[in-house]
Amino acid sequence: MADLVVIGGGLAGSEAAWQAAQRGLAVTLFEMRPEKTTPAHVTGNLAELVCSNSLGSNLVDRAPGLLKEELRRLGSLVVDCADATAVPAGGALAVDREAFAQEVTNRIEGHPRIELRREQATAIPEDRATVIATGPLTSEALANKLAALTGSEHLYFYDAMAPIVVADSIDTSICFRASRYGHGEGEGDYLNCPMTREEYDRFVSALLEAETAPLREFEREDPQFFEACLPVEVLASRGQKALAYGPLKPVGLTDPRTGTRPYAVVQLRQDNQAATLYNLVGFQTNLRWSEQERILRLIPGLEEAEFVRLGQMHRNTFLNSPLLLRPTLQYRGRDDLFFAGQITGTEGYIGSVASGLVAGINAARQAGGQPPVAFPSSTMIGALCHYVSSADPEGFQPMKANFGLMPPVVPPVRNKRERYAAYAQRALDDLARFATTVDLVLVPPLV
Ligand SMILES: Cc1cc2nc3c(=O)[nH]c(=O)nc-3n(C[C@H](O)[C@H](O)[C@H](O)COP(=O)(O)OP(=O)(O)OC[C@H]3O[C@@H](n4cnc5c(N)ncnc54)[C@H](O)[C@@H]3O)c2cc1C
Structure with a gap:
């Protein structure tokens, strides 16, 4: 019987399942495609990119690039698959979308501790630790259950983002x-x-x-x-x-x-x-x-x-996370229920991977009797998790990685490029220190 259920085999769910399995948990991953699809996906592959094939900047002194670098250092499955299937794109990390999604699928299917079930989850398991990572196009049956859990006023179906x-x-x-x-x-x-x-x-x-x-x-x-x-x-x-x-x-x-x-x-x-x-x-x-x-x-x-x-407007299922989640991505009302991906408000492909990684690590820590961790807000991963769990709940909207989420560098650096480089250096130093204090292995060994 699985230690952990992960619902949704997109970018966040694949990452969460991998992180938890790498730390010894037996994981059942539910993915409803290809049996039941969404209005945006076209294949049955895990981690399908629904639109652009670019995962954004790969430069460490840009916010999305820093986020990728932190994820690399933490042994992210999805970033590793992206690096392995990259196509030339200047300073950005763009991938061959077919090869990328196939690679993630192969690695998940090949993991000895992950069972992939091609089934729609229509309920939130109550007897098992669970990560919900069903994304912006969560199926209606599960969305109804989420609305019942959180209160329908705390589950949104559309983004109408202001700049x-x-x-x-x-x-x-x-x-x-x-x-x-x-x-x-x-x-x-x-x-x-x-x-x-x-x-x-x-x-x-x-x-x-x-x-x-x-x-x-x-x-x-x-x-x-x-x-x-x-x-x-x-x-x-x-x-x-x-x-x-x-x-x-x-x-x-x-x-x-x-x-x-x-x-x-x-x-x-x-x-x-x-x-x-x-x-x-x-x-x-x-x-x-x-x-x-x-x-x-x-x-x-x-x-x-x-x-x-x-600003933008599009269909998007997401929670009013500041009222519902902790920076560990645990549901406030239930310690062994985690959320990950776009549904938490960590916006974009790599933002979704980041919250998937945090939820997977924390589900494994919780199962192993260690306290779940909140990453420092001076790291991009931590800044995103803190934002979604502590932003103003009124008018809450998803957020992409950006340096404005981080505490200012001291002393202030006026030149923008130099300031961003300082944010990036501080983030990587703090990540290394944090990993040591909470006993997090940077780049866990592959199975
Ligand atoms: C149309 C569209 C275009 C986008 N374009 C971009 C872009 O170009 N760049 C960018 O950075 N971000 C984009 N995003 C935002 C976001 O980054 C992506 O949606 C990203 O895929 C989110 O990752 P996720 O893991 O949270 O969700 P997903 O990758 O969507 O994964 C969720 C998975 O859960 C499955 N699922 C849903 N309900 C159930 C259920 N009940 N049981 C089992 N499985 C279920 C789905 O089939 C899916 O595979 C876009 C979003 C949308 C809606």
């Missing part, structure tokens, strides 16, 4: 700190970007002229999709003043530079505990990413903004 900006790149000589009508703590909880009538009109025209990203067929066909959260460009198309009466309303705000109420205001809300990131309130959008950067920089105070995430 996120690095605090340091906001021009605070223009933006002012205040909450509407002076509510909230101290100086005010929001950074406000004030707009004159002319600035507002220019911004709305740019929004209306911009190109939007195409929706996938299964998203276009779903009538609930756009009801989830209207994008700013759709609101803008409803009338010249629609935004000024909606998310950009200036009521209760006075610009200290002029002593008057601006014509419109874009509000920025703190997005992480360290206050290094701010999101644009109510700014979910489906504009093409290249258009977003250009248009968002028309907002006064954001002319030089550095965005760690741009």
